[in-house]
Amino acid sequence: MQIALFITCFNDTIFPQTGRAMVQLLERLGHRVEFPTAQTCCGQIHFNTGYQREAIPLVRHFVATFARYQVIVAPSASCVGMVREFYARVAEVSGDRRLAADVAALVPRVFELSEFLVHKLGVEDVGAYYPHRVTYHPTCHSLRVLHLGDAPLRLLRKVRGIDLVELPNAEQCCGFGGTFAVKNADTSMAMLGDKLRCVLDTRAEVCAAADNSCLMHIGGALHRQRAGVRAIHLAEILAATE
Amino acid sequence: MKHEGLPSTPISFYASAKEALANTQLRRNMGKATQTIRAKRASVVSEMPDWEALREAGRAIKERTLRHLDDYLLQLETAVQAAGGHVHWARDAREANQIVTRIVQGHGAREVVKVKSLTTDEIGLNAALAAVGITATETDLAELIIQLAGESSSHILVPAIHKNRAEIRELFMRTLGVSDLSDEPKALAAVARAHLRRKFLSAPVAISGANFAVAETGTVCIVESEGNGRMCLTLPPVLISIMGIEKVIPTWQDFEVFLQLLPRSSTGERMNPYTSLWTGVAPGDGPQEFHLVLLDNGRSGVLADTIGRQTLNCIRCSACLNICPVYERTGGHAYQSVYPGPIGAILTPQLVGVDVAGSLPYASSLCGACYEVCPVKINIPEVLVHMRARVVRKKQAGLLSRLDPENVGMQALGRMFESPLLYEQAQRLARLGQWPLVRGDAISFLPPPLGGWTAMRDLFPVADQTFREWWAARNKT
Amino acid sequence: MDPGRNEILRRVRAALRDIPPGEQPDDVPVARTYRQTGAPHSPELVARFAERVAEYKATVHQIGAEALPSAIAAACARRGVRRLVVPPDLPAAWVPAGIELLRDDRLNNEQLEASDGVLTGCAWGIAQTGTIILDAGQYQGRRIITLLPDYHLCVVRAEQIVDLVPEAVARLTPTVRAARRPITLISGPSATSDIELNRVEGVHGPRTLEVLIVA
16 A cells, blocks of 8 residues: 655654654555655644644645645644644635635545554554563543544554553543643643653553654653653554564 | 632733642642542443433534524523513623612512522622622532632532532631531531521522523523522522523423433432422412523623534533543632633633633643533533634734744744745754754753743754655665 | 613524524434433332432332331331421321321421421432432422421332433423423432532431332
């Protein structure tokens, strides 16, 4: 299958290892990966902060960049959530019917990595090997916007060598929330503090998730505390082999 | 912290949350209470195989009601009048308070008893009555606690959720003159029973809100636990109920949906102890004079916004508060409104405007837990971002928008993301620019306004080789 | 005419400009795919009702019809009831001997307060939620008589028990539509969750609820 990689601006710039892992993983599974180099940002930062008009050109740009691809996969539940949940709304705000039609046609072809593997390809065992103690944090957008359910966990359970431990109070938000982490930094930190305690309670070496944005938040604090736990994107675990 | 109904001067959630977060007692009380109630709710909801069908029916009934609200209000008016009740219409808080005051004064009453009602808190009824020498006594246990403490509510269902049993014991001993009181909730409840019994028996007028009012039959409903509601609705000869215009439901049959959704969502019970329903005046049974006050106070403005309209679905269950990770940590006072939590973050700014309450739509990480538990399926995250857009539009219309760092930053970011070329340049520039900040493999300090991030977390810098650079290099070889 | 009324209706209509002019309320679909009919009458249903009422910390007994007077007498004896309030139409056969009967013929508040309890029948029971419904109908009387006394002894006939909330609401339709009688739904004794969100029984309403289910 030919797959267009929607890397997301965040991963492109700060977490390129996640993108490399996705390429490695999808190619290992026998797919052809393309990277439309014109892609930038999905517009979520703008839209969620209230800059809806400013998100319109970004949605246009996304649609123009990916319109010719049949399958688009991203390693980010929240960016895919933006496309799936809010692109129609941005198109409505723009008043451009053509854009609305293009969005409606494109949205069903955009997938988050774990839902693509489990629900679209029907794959759970991706042949990975990762001999570490791992806990999985289901990010809010993977749980409650994309409804990924246990798709990421089904993938992780099939990883050889993994010691997968359940995260207590897993479904509660880590406190990232995009600009929330800066605009309401104190509340964000209070939420993060509790999430860290849960992560540390698992005695895991690695905290995994389907979103590097939340992982940047959790991982940034683990790093600051020299906690001895690192945050890693699901794709990197699935790409790892012996 | 104390709020008076709805805020009238600009509030900062950031500042009040910062203060609340530092209150360790509050954090402990809130954590314990919200975790208790979340578990109870989850348990009673999980035993309902048709819960999702009920939520959908609840949402649909509310949509039907709101799309034809004028019809249903007129139907309700006719039905209540036919059953011997009086109906009044109040455009705003002032008018509602005037109507109530006039009725109370018409009976020469100096004292009224009240059933817990958010709507009367919203309009500041107690203060309005006090201004003309009428004493309003709150009879709900938590409302009584708040009234005795001289505080304001921090939860729409359990206004004293921020207080623990030891604090309540001390308050009762100090204000009610009881000595030798234990901190057992049962003993505390017994104090309230003894204190209020005389008031119930002697008050000439009772004032309540309304959980639901059935347009078809004129039946009004109060859902409660303690029996203080039954006391107020049965004993005083005159009853005045004040309800927001959105509380009407079309038919008696529709009640079966909300009677299942509300108790499980609010107190996490299969059913609350007492639900009272009355249709006008029942000869020889209970109050022989009944007034229903229909309150607008900004609700018609909420109705006019096709995205915001769903906010009026709210049945005030408080499930969104109890599940909210922000509310759990800041408590209700941080929202500085009678409506706190996620529902307050969307309702308050719609009622009072974003000039006053523009910080509330940002009091959320958009985690979506509120939407998932809402029994009438209000898409709170959707309305939050919609309200944020209203805040931004208002800001951009102002003269100082060009100086607002966030606005300037967002415009620049937008222009950059529109052009792959500018975007790639920015990646390279950032990599160059970040070197004074990078220590080892991370950034531990950022200047304001981004300093909030690095106060507790490190930031990972722009990679030495971005993904696109890697991709380009890989495809060259 | 009320100036507020016209203004509010004008505002509401202006706010609903987006609604197509011809749309009728019933054009907005409401799917009632939730359960409207539950289990039919059976001993299991009665047992479920009994179990759920008891979960609210009410005392529940299941008895045969012939045992009703003796069960009432036993309950009153256990509780130490000497003055018992009853609604005007309560069958004389239910009332135990040796008890001062306060038949509600406009009893005043003091008389009700001075009583040791109240004995009534009910309109319906809901098994799903353990709820007893009073609708001011047969053997129930005015609302106040089940409110001021601290002890409520309630007789529920097994055939009055329905499974689900919608079944009870449907049966109450004539009460609200035609008779316009007040309705009280009772699920356990009075309680509060206002202190640390823990339910404790006993605030303003009767602090003790005892239920006799008659098969």
